[in-house]
Amino acid sequence: MIDHQSQMAFATASHDMTLVRNNVAGLAKSAKTFNVPTILSTVAADTFSGQIFPEIKEVFPDQEIIDRTSMNAWDDQKVIDAVNKAGKKKLVVAGLWTEVCVVMPVLDALEDGYEVYVVTDASGGVTTEAHDMAIERMIQAGATPITWMQYLLELQRDWANQETYDAVMAIAKEHGGAYGLGVQYAEEMFGAKEGK
Known part of the structure; x- marks a missing residue:
């Protein structure tokens, strides 16, 4: 950087x-x-x-x-x-x-x-x-x-990679714009976790 x-x-x-x-x-x-x-x-x-x-x-x-x-x-x-x-x-x-x-x-x-x-x-x-x-x-x-x-x-690479899954989702929700909002929405509305 x-x-x-x-x-x-x-x-x-x-x-x-x-x-x-x-x-x-x-x-x-x-x-x-x-x-x-x-x-x-x-x-x-x-x-x-x-x-x-x-x-x-x-x-x-x-x-x-x-x-x-x-x-x-x-x-x-x-x-x-x-x-x-x-x-x-x-x-x-x-x-x-x-x-x-x-x-x-x-x-x-x-x-x-x-x-x-x-x-x-x-x-x-x-x-x-x-x-x-x-x-x-x-x-x-x-x-x-x-x-x-x-x-x-x-x-x-693979949503089955649970070691980093939560951290990746947190980064996406905080910095991923519309994608992050989509992740947040799915979790809130359906209790969904991508790849799980």
């Missing part, structure tokens, strides 16, 4: 910031629920951009946040070390701004042989065109676009 910070949010115009914050929270909770190693990074947090969104900090209260000076997180050795420590060849990336702080490390990670997924609705750019062109550029380079809800449901 890259540069989800106040100063970056102020200039984000490709998406409604309330929606982005909701999606970022849903993404963070999804990763935590499934114990996905999560790297948090900011740029110039104390001197310009502000601290990471409180929604992320709430999910990962004790997590080290790697603060950088470079716009490209892949230029920071601490970020590379954290990626290497996680030991995964698939990366799921979201951040502000898509056209700078997301596209640069994604292109470098692809070049270094990683399989990269970009969470388009938990990211944003200074204009819709800037965001869209950055997404298009990453797709052309080999990245795969996904949404935070798609990520959550791919991690759950």
Whole structure:
């Protein structure tokens, strides 16, 4: 999760910031629920951009946040070390701004042989065109676009997975918009639990 910070949010115009914050929270909770190693990074947090969104900090209260000076997180050795420590060849990336702080490390990670997924609705750019062109550029380079809800449901994969079922339903109800309302409605009206 890259540069989800106040100063970056102020200039984000490709998406409604309330929606982005909701999606970022849903993404963070999804990763935590499934114990996905999560790297948090900011740029110039104390001197310009502000601290990471409180929604992320709430999910990962004790997590080290790697603060950088470079716009490209892949230029920071601490970020590379954290990626290497996680030991995964698939990366799921979201951040502000898509056209700078997301596209640069994604292109470098692809070049270094990683399989990269970009969470388009938990990211944003200074204009819709800037965001869209950055997404298009990453797709052309080999990245795969996904949404935070798609990520959550791919991690759950099977409603018979009872270990994470309740947490997934709680995330969906809180952050899943109409889908979450549908889950809540079914539970209230029929005592239904999807997949049970």
